[in-house]
Amino acid sequence: MTADLPETAGFVPADRIAALGVSEILQIGARAAAMKRAGKPVIILGAGEPDFDTPDWVKNAATQAMAAGQTKYTALDGTPELKAAIAGKFRRENGVDYTPAEITVATGAKQVLFNALMATLNPGDEVIIPTPCWTSYFDIVRIAGGVPVAVACDGAQGFRLSAADLAAAITPRSRWVILNSPSNPTGAAYSEAEYRPLLEVLLAHPQLWLMVDDMYEHIVYDDFRFVTPAALEPRLKSRILTVNGVSKAYAMTGWRIGYAGGPEALIRAMAVVQSQSTSCPSSISQAAALAALNGPQDFLAARTESFRRRRDLVVAALNAIPGISCRVPEGAFYTFASCAGLIGKTTPSGRVIGSDRDFCAWLLDEADVAMVPGAAFGLSPYFRISYATSEAELTEALARIATACATL
Incomplete structure (x- = not known):
């Protein structure tokens, strides 16, 4: 039985889903949302949806x-x-x-x-x-x-x-x-x-x-x-x-x-x-x-330009952090950065960053920033940031990431 399914007497999941679980992206988002409801100043950079409204x-x-x-x-x-x-x-x-x-x-x-x-x-x-x-x-x-x-x-x-x-x-x-x-x-x-x-x-x-x-x-x-x-x-x-x-x-x-x-x-x-x-x-x-x-399509260019500015902000900030490198993406609203230079490092509390999952979990606990590890997408050691949020939130999140990484 998967860890995502509740224990219920007599219930056995079908073989086709027995080895599957709820999306890791959704799990991270749910944990971050719960922390936010509890009063933590969490910035969630995991959502794969535009922050704009429907026209x-x-x-x-x-x-x-x-x-x-x-x-x-x-x-x-x-x-x-x-x-x-x-x-x-x-x-x-x-x-x-x-x-x-x-x-x-x-x-x-x-x-x-x-x-x-x-x-x-x-x-x-x-x-x-x-x-x-x-x-x-x-x-x-x-x-x-x-x-x-x-x-x-x-x-x-x-x-x-x-x-x-x-x-x-x-x-x-x-x-x-x-x-x-x-x-x-x-x-x-x-x-x-x-x-x-x-x-x-x-x-x-x-x-x-x-x-x-x-x-x-x-x-x-x-x-x-x-x-x-x-x-x-x-x-x-x-x-x-x-x-x-x-x-x-x-x-x-x-x-x-x-x-x-x-x-x-x-x-x-x-x-x-x-x-x-x-x-x-x-x-x-x-x-x-x-x-x-x-209907009208001209608004698409303005929204894409907004995403481009955010892309440039995120890529530049990530590449300024020792141990992180980030390729400039051609499209979408994600960066997929390598954290290879941070793997093996130790946090001030003695926690070892052994993987991209460890890195993202530590940043959520330490810096109140929610990101998705590359392992969830099939490639480590990377992490995904969705920059479909405000430039103010991105700037604050990136500052927190930089400050936390400097302590490793």
């Missing part, structure tokens, strides 16, 4: 939908209007054509991933996942009966998968590759030149499909140009699932709307899974997502 016109669209009686079940995997808007977005922003039958809408992008893997994996099928990665990829694969195959991509290679490492990971059981650009937790992103060699490998392995998580598409910095594989290599489009959603760009995490474009046969199979789990997404949330995709 007013999006909220107004939801209100109008409710007033108009749009509170019933909708079509199973998305209203015709929302699917049309998603098709328009893919065509306008990504240069990819999908018909409504090639589009699915679900209760968040996480459900899109879950539906796809449940619909396609047989026991023992392998899913190649570059690490560090979003923690849910591994456990969703396991729940679906598959085997996650981690391919380590450290800071020296920009946290990006190489064509050689991809080719070496492929076996006769390989079914999917999952790529996330820009990435959670590293903020690393693939340019067209970096995608091309990977797509060449995929072309040589027709049994292998590609799942692309583009959730942070609109949060990229400097001169980086976002691209998605289905637009780069039309010969692979029939085995690519392009996943996205409204959560990050439009600050709609709580609305729970994710979507994807892919081959019609896959979309139909995913609908079967969804029909027996959640059925349709929220009708009101779909109306809001429709307004987000079809």
